[in-house]
Amino acid sequence: MRRRGVTIVAGVGIAVALLWTLVPLVWMAISSFKNQTDVTAAAPSLHFGPTLENWTGLFSGGDAIGRNLVNSLVVALGSTVLSVVLGTMAGYGLARSRMRRKKDLAFWVISVRMAPIAAVILPLFLMFRFLGLIDTLPGLIVAYLTFNLPFAIWLMSAFFAQVPVSLEESARVDGAGHWRTFLQISLPLVKSGLVTTAVLCLVFAWNDYAFATVFAGPDAQTLPVAASRLVTSTGIDWGRMTAIGTIVVVPMMVAGLAVRRWLVTGLTLGAVTGE
Secondary structure, X not given: OHHHHHHHHHHHHXXXXXXXXHHHHHHHHHHXXXXXXXXXXXXXXXXXXXXXXXHHHHOOOOOOOHHHHHHHHHHHHHHHHHHXXXXXXXXXXXXXXXXXXXXXXXXXXXXXXXXXXXXXXHHXXXXXXXXXXXXXXXXXXXXXXXXXXXXXXXHHHHHHXXXXXXXXXXXXXXXXXXXXXXXXXXXXXXXXXHHHHHHHHHHHHHHOOHHXXXXXXXXXXXXXXXXXXXXXXXXEOHHHHHHHHHHHHHHHHHHHHHOHHHHHHHHHHOOOOOO
């Protein structure tokens, strides 16, 4: 009886959490097909005449977001690929090294990720201006690397720490070199870690607003910055705001659902770090 009660309470809790999470997202997607009058109506209603004017308005006229969408895809994917590749190699080296104060080094790496964005924006802006990276896509990718790369290194080192060293030693006894051992033995065993790291880095880069606002001008603005243009002194274009919000949210939801098995496994395995 007690076990049944716990199950019921857990089920109710999960249902409430799902409603709390999904209802605003579903309502946003539905509102993107409403006209301005229905969107701003005092009494919310599901009875309305669907229209595509919000969506067509996003991709036509002087405020079209096509370029912003491409910029978001380029910087998010570019930052994610670089973070995963570099973070995987550095994380492997950190996990397998026998240096003194290795834990202190690992903490220093993740402390960079924990630093508030406001603390690094000004130094980065001065360096980017000197290097000519302001209002460029490579500049945004590098800016995202400052936060994604430390996170990727720390997370991947935790995954590699759980791979038995004996497997690598056996491969070396059989004649495999360091790179072959890394690519063919260790890397396949941390596939869930690679997926987890990639998804989390992608979400950060895709959703970022602070870096994009400071470092991106007219040529490198991303979707979150484009959404801010809909807030003007005369009001907020709620119809197009909900449409662009749907564009921002849906790809990340689809990506998370597509890799949910590896994501859950990776987060579970990465919860315990090695020595």
